[in-house]
Amino acid sequence: MTLKDKIKAMLVTGLNLPDVTEDDIADDTPLFGDGLGLDSLDAVEVVVLVQQRFGVTIRDMDEGRVALRSVNSLAEFIERNSAQ
Numbered sequence: 184m185t186l187k188d189k190i191k192a193m194l195v196t197g198l199n200l201p202d203v204t205e206d207d208i209a210d211d212t213p214l215f216g217d218g219l220g221l222d223s224l225d226a227v228e229v230v231v232l233v234q235q236r237f238g239v240t241i242r243d244m245d246e247g248r249v250a251l252r253s254v255n256s257l258a259e260f261i262e263r264n265s266a267q
Contacts, residue, residue, distance in 0.1 A: 237265060
């Protein structure tokens with residue numbers, strides 16, 4: 184299972200998304216707004232899930248805005264910060 188697959192599984196199960204499967208989430212789909220439709224409460228939950236599952240901390244809103252754009256951006260953020 185790739186990192187992107189793990190992220191998609193985390194989003195679907197961790198956020199308990201109704202009617203969404205991992206296959207429904209494209210790597211470049213925006214996580215918020217017209218994409219997956221997540222909201223600010225979901226963002227907080229994703230930050231916690233990323234910390235728990237990958238041991239990577241999203242420290243502030245600016246970092247989160249970049250990291251939580253899509254599965255691609257979140258995977259890049261995790262890869263970049265997991266070595267630190």
